[in-house]
Amino acid sequence: MHSLAGGRGPSRAARRRHITRRRAAAAAIALFIAILAVIAAYALPSQQPASVPAKASTMILGAPARADAQRIVVARLEGVDLLLPVRPESTTAIAFHPVDNTNSVAMSPVGDQMGDNASQKSGEQLTYYLMDGGGTADSSSTSGLDVGGVPGTAVYSPVDGQVTAVRLYELLGRYLDCEIDITVAADPTLRLMVTHIADAKVHVGDQVAAGLTVIGRIRALPRGVQQGISRYTNDAGDHVQLVALRVTPNLAGF
Numbered sequence: 001m002h003s004l005a006g007g008r009g010p011s012r013a014a015r016r017r018h019i020t021r022r023r024a025a026a027a028a029i030a031l032f033i034a035i036l037a038v039i040a041a042y043a044l045p046s047q048q049p050a051s052v053p054a055k056a057s058t059m060i061l062g063a064p065a066r067a068d069a070q071r072i073v074v075a076r077l078e079g080v081d082l083l084l085p086v087r088p089e090s091t092t093a094i095a096f097h098p099v100d101n102t103n104s105v106a107m108s109p110v111g112d113q114m115g116d117n118a119s120q121k122s123g124e125q126l127t128y129y130l131m132d133g134g135g136t137a138d139s140s141s142t143s144g145l146d147v148g149g150v151p152g153t154a155v156y157s158p159v160d161g162q163v164t165a166v167r168l169y170e171l172l173g174r175y176l177d178c179e180i181d182i183t184v185a186a187d188p189t190l191r192l193m194v195t196h197i198a199d200a201k202v203h204v205g206d207q208v209a210a211g212l213t214v215i216g217r218i219r220a221l222p223r224g225v226q227q228g229i230s231r232y233t234n235d236a237g238d239h240v241q242l243v244a245l246r247v248t249p250n251l252a253g254f
Contacts, residue, residue: 071211074126074158075107075145077244080186082107083158083211084126085147085194085240086218092148093232093239097131098139105190105244106140131228146229148239151198151220155240157208159192160185163215166200175222180215182208184244193243196221 072084074094084091096109111126130141165181178197184190198219202208208215218240221227230237 085155085158086149090153094128095131095146095229096142097144099144102138103245104143107142145242146239149218151238153218154214157213160210163202163206191245191247195241
């Protein structure tokens, strides 16, 4: 006599196992679809690219945060714009003075001339000082330009041009200093000497862009050096100095 159990269909345990397997399969399919969706989201281009914060652009890409940050004209050199070599927010004072070089070329200051007891800034207008009045018989009162800043502050090229010298010399015959010479692109007979530089970033032959190329940093001059610009600042008067010389075309090298 045969048992009737085989004709009653699957047992409850078998049905439960079947249901469990179906649920597991469905969950696996759902997980697979979710993974595909994530991959597609990263692989396919979005309709609106992610924006890069301006601050990040400045630090990572080297672009200025403001379009006019590098276009502050501090003086004109026979028609050539001479840009402020230190960012305005880092500038402590701007002062012109005579220099001990008969080949120096006078600059035409831009902004308001201030007196010894006046503040360095007046609203948005650039201001400057004349350190030695009317100059000397051999040098104009605006042949040299000192731009004050904290040591370590970046120094930007004031003009478009080509680096023709990066040299060490003895300041006052005692203190080692660095000078960077730039031949002006707009007038190759003009050579701009930039001194009191630390950590020079350029080499002879490099092309530099006005207000964009960092050529070095302001150095801390020894305490024994008297810095005239200090009378207009609240510190020792560390600064970068600019002097332009007239050179013959065959010496310009540009």
